[in-house]
Amino acid sequence: TIYVITPTYARLVQKAELTRLSQTFLHVPQLHWILVEDAPSPTPLVRDFLASSGLTYTHLHVLTPKDKKLQEGDPGWLKPRGVEQRNEALRWLRETAAAAGGKGPPPENAVVYFADDDNTYSLQLFEEMRYTQRVSVWPVGLVGGMRFERPVVQDGKVVRFHTGWRPGRPFPIDMAGFAVSLKLLLANPKARFDGDAQMGFLESSLLQNLVTIEGLEPKADMCTKVLVWHTRTEKPKMKREEALVKQGIGSDPNVEV
Amino acid sequence: TIYVITPTYARLVQKAELTRLSQTFLHVPQLHWILVEDAPSPTPLVRDFLASSGLTYTHLHVLTPKDKKLQEGDPGWLKPRGVEQRNEALRWLRETAAAAGGKGPPPENAVVYFADDDNTYSLQLFEEMRYTQRVSVWPVGLVGGMRFERPVVQDGKVVRFHTGWRPGRPFPIDMAGFAVSLKLLLANPKARFDGDAQMGFLESSLLQNLVTIEGLEPKADMCTKVLVWHTRTEKPKMKREEALVKQGIGSDPNVEV
Ligand SMILES: O=c1ccn([C@@H]2O[C@H](COP(=O)(O)OP(=O)(O)O)[C@@H](O)[C@H]2O)c(=O)[nH]1
Numbered sequence: 249t250i251y252v253i254t255p256t257y258a259r260l261v262q263k264a265e266l267t268r269l270s271q272t273f274l275h276v277p278q279l280h281w282i283l284v285e286d287a288p289s290p291t292p293l294v295r296d297f298l299a300s301s302g303l304t305y306t307h308l309h310v311l312t313p314k315d316k317k318l319q320e321g322d323p324g325w326l327k328p329r330g331v332e333q334r335n336e337a338l339r340w341l342r343e344t345a346a347a348a349g350g351k352g353p354p355p356e357n358a359v360v361y362f363a364d365d366d367n368t369y370s371l372q373l374f375e376e377m378r379y380t381q382r383v384s385v386w387p388v389g390l391v392g393g394m395r396f397e398r399p400v401v402q403d404g405k406v407v408r409f410h411t412g413w414r415p416g417r418p419f420p421i422d423m424a425g426f427a428v429s430l431k432l433l434l435a436n437p438k439a440r441f442d443g444d445a446q447m448g449f450l451e452s453s454l455l456q457n458l459v460t461i462e463g464l465e466p467k468a469d470m471c472t473k474v475l476v477w478h479t480r481t482e483k484p485k486m487k488r489e490e491a492l493v494k495q496g497i498g499s500d501p502n503v504e505v
Numbered sequence: 506t507i508y509v510i511t512p513t514y515a516r517l518v519q520k521a522e523l524t525r526l527s528q529t530f531l532h533v534p535q536l537h538w539i540l541v542e543d544a545p546s547p548t549p550l551v552r553d554f555l556a557s558s559g560l561t562y563t564h565l566h567v568l569t570p571k572d573k574k575l576q577e578g579d580p581g582w583l584k585p586r587g588v589e590q591r592n593e594a595l596r597w598l599r600e601t602a603a604a605a606g607g608k609g610p611p612p613e614n615a616v617v618y619f620a621d622d623d624n625t626y627s628l629q630l631f632e633e634m635r636y637t638q639r640v641s642v643w644p645v646g647l648v649g650g651m652r653f654e655r656p657v658v659q660d661g662k663v664v665r666f667h668t669g670w671r672p673g674r675p676f677p678i679d680m681a682g683f684a685v686s687l688k689l690l691l692a693n694p695k696a697r698f699d700g701d702a703q704m705g706f707l708e709s710s711l712l713q714n715l716v717t718i719e720g721l722e723p724k725a726d727m728c729t730k731v732l733v734w735h736t737r738t739e740k741p742k743m744k745r746e747e748a749l750v751k752q753g754i755g756s757d758p759n760v761e762v
């Protein structure tokens with residue numbers, strides 16, 4: 249099983265993002281989607297969406313505390329996004345494994361991947377990560393102000409990282425650029441994301457507790473292929489909507505978008 | 506058959522867009538993708554992408570003449586995009602039908618849809634348009650500065666349009682908001698998009714020659730459901746890449762992104 253962990257939050261493009269993401273995941277065998285809302289309670293939009301998605305899923309939620317949340321006008325790099333949500337999914341995975349108490353299916357072949365709701369994923373990516381022993385890695389396109397970032401591989405081993413910024417970070421790898429075996433996560437019950445980590449060190453805060461650079465498993469043809477893209481979706485302008493709302497003829501709020 | 510016509514052009518996010526679009530289309534039975542590159546000749550990236558896509562497709566190309574092309578810095582509304590490409594696909598459809606000379610499969614049930622490469626399409630949308638007799642219509646989300654635009658239906662007929670701008674246009678409908686039966690397009694051999702039409706009148710320039718408002722077939726539960734979203738993808742920043750390129754250590758140009 250591939251457990252895909254996705255933080256998500258309410259905004260105009262949310263349903264569109266979840267729609268195309270679910271269409272990707274529907275092509276992937278043995279995928280279990282853990283969708284974690286950044287919300288005080290599950291929303292009807294996401295609940296109904298998941299129920300009709302055709303996917304195997306778990307629907308969780310946890311609200312990012314106000315002081316950890318990016319405010320309107322804050323620069324994007326100020327605070328990491330989706331941290332509490334990914335940790336909540338890790339908590340659920342451990343709790344579920346503990347409840348099964350060795351009686352459930354062995355997690356030997358289970359893999360965990362962190363997939364933000366706005367990125368673009370090729371289907372091949374999931375076949376690459378499916379056979380992760382501990383931590384596997386690959387290039388990520390359109391990230392960090394670069395065409396791509398990637399681990400540099402020599403003789404089958406990761407020796408350094410191609411990145412435009414602070415290559416000396418413990419693991420200069422985007423969230424979309426690695427997968428972890430569930431077994432390894434269960435063997436290290438305290439490994440989680442540190443929301444207070446310095447900017448750019450969020451991925452490192454998890455991986456440091458799990459693996460060394462020598463232990464990384466390079467995928468995607470020794471990290472020579474881009475199979476995932478850190479795309480971002482424009483925030484839609486609502487100027488005309490606001491004008492119509494003032495005239496009392498805005499778009500029907502009962503129609504879900 | 507649903508013929509889906511998509512204009513596309515080379516840019517950093519192109520392969521990502523085509524990737525998620527193809528994953529949508531792979532779920533749709535009897536879909537034939539007509540992908541038209543805005544390029545002087547077919548590009549290897551698109552050719553290879555299509556060949557391994559698993560889809561039924563036709564790969565065309567036509568370069569938008571320089572004087573019709575939006576220049577860097579021009580406001581987005583100045584010139585319509587993808588016009589020559591959509592017309593080239595219409596030309597191909599007519600030529601192909603003529604070559605079959607009535608001997609091919611009858612186009613009775615064939616439908617034509619114009620799907621830009623950056624929008625988001627639900628799978629239900631294709632089931633709605635599949636049974637188009639002449640021209641079918643439905644709401645489009647996140648378009649025109651609005652939550653959604655849509656035809657307003659009374660007693661099963663379109664009577665006006667909910668839009669934030671010039672509702673008096675002949676057909677104030679986004680490109681993503683209608684489908685046309687192939688039969689109707691073949692019966693009107695001169696119907697095409699007019700790239701010189703006033704801003705916002707591109708869709709009208711085609712539809713005016715095909716149908717009246719009374720003849721529109723409302724879909725998506727009498728135009729009460731949003732099944733397609735006019736999403737747009739951010740242009741990725743390349744600041745770090747440019748800095749690295751100056752130092753001679755940019756991302757390997759041989760790696761396709
Ligand atoms: O307040 C927020 C902002 C973002 N996210 C989620 O966190 C992930 C990363 O956010 P985003 O894509 O905006 O970050 P970036 O593209 O800048 O890496 C995405 O899955 C978002 O849906 C969230 O749960 N709460």
Ligand SMILES: O=c1ccn([C@@H]2O[C@H](COP(=O)(O)OP(=O)(O)O)[C@@H](O)[C@H]2O)c(=O)[nH]1
Nearest residue numbers: 511512513514543586587590621622623737
């Ligand atoms: O120079 C261009 C710009 C755009 N397009 C295509 O035309 C369609 C509409 O363009 P875009 O999505 O940029 O327009 P908007 O989102 O502003 O409606 C898309 O399929 C693009 O790939 C094109 O062929 N050549």
Ligand SMILES: [Mn+2]
Nearest residue numbers: 364366367480
């Ligand atoms: Mn993102």
Ligand SMILES: [Mn+2]
Nearest residue numbers: 621623624737
């Ligand atoms: Mn667009």
